[in-house]
Amino acid sequence: xxxxxxxxxxxxxxxxxxxxxxxxxxxxxxxxxxxxxxxxxxxxxxxxxxxxxxxxxxxxxxxxxxxxxxxxxxxxxxxxxxxxxxxxxxxxxxxxxxxxxxxxxxxxxxxxxxxxxxxxxxxxxxxxxx
Ligand code: CA
Numbered sequence: 001x002x003x004x005x006x007x008x009x010x011x012x013x014x015x016x017x018x019x020x021x022x023x024x025x026x027x028x029x030x031x032x033x034x035x036x037x038x039x040x041x042x043x044x045x046x047x048x049x050x051x052x053x054x055x056x057x058x059x060x061x062x063x064x065x066x067x068x069x070x071x072x073x074x075x076x077x078x079x080x081x082x083x084x085x086x087x088x089x090x091x092x093x094x095x096x097x098x099x100x101x102x103x104x105x106x107x108x109x110x111x112x113x114x115x116x117x118x119x120x121x122x123x124x125x126x127x128x129x130x
Contacts, residue, residue, distance in 0.1 A: 006120060007031040009050035011041035011067065012082065013060050017105065021054060021082075024109040025116070037061045042070065050077065052119050054112075055099075057083040057090060065097060072098035078119035082107075 008030045012018045022032045033048045035041040038059045045053065053071065057064040068079055078100040083090065091102050100119050103112060 004029040006051045007033060007048060008116065009033045009035065009041065009044050009048060009053045011035045011038065011044075011053065011059065011064065012056040013037065013058075014056070017056075017082075020109075021112065024112055028113050030116070038064065038067045041067055045071065045077075051123075052116055053077055053079045054103075054116075055079055055081050057081060057094065065093065068094065068097050068099060076123065078123045080115055080119055 008025050010018055010021050010025075010032060012021065013036050018034055018036070022034060025032050033044050033050060035044045038061050041053075041055070041059075044050075055064045055067060059067075064081065064083075068081070071077060071079060079098065080101045080103060081094045081099040082103050082105065084105045086104060094102060100122065101115050103115055
C-alpha cells in the first residue's frame with residue numbers, strides 16, 4: 001500500500017482516458033491529482049505542486065499548449081504531453097514550448113509508466129546534482 005513520494009497531475013477531459021491513466025499510476029504507487037480542464041489544471045498545479053504533469057492537448061476550455069506555456073514561464077516541472085493528434089507539427093510545437101516527452105494515444109500502460117519514470121529521472125538529475 002505504501003506509495004512512492006511522487007505526485008502526478010493528469011489534465012485530460014476524457015473520463016475513460018483519465019481513469020485509465022489514474023489506474024496505471026496508482027497501481028505503480030504514484031499519487032494522482034486529476035483535472036478536466038486547463039483552468040482546473042492551473043489551479044491543481046498551483047495547489048498541489050506535482051512532480052510530473054501529464055497534459056492532454058485537446059481540452060474543452062483551451063489548448064493544452066497554453067497551459068504548457070504558463071508552466072514553462074516559472075517552473076521546470078516535467079510535462080508529458082498526451083494527445084490523439086498524430087500531426088508532426090503538434091509534437092514539434094509541444095517540444096519546442098518545453099514539453100519533456102510526448103505520448104500518442106492509444107498508448108500502453110507499460111509505455112506510460114516508463115515515460116513517467118524517465119521524466120522523473122531526468123528532472124532529478126538536473127536538480128539534485130551537486
Ligand atoms: Ca481531450
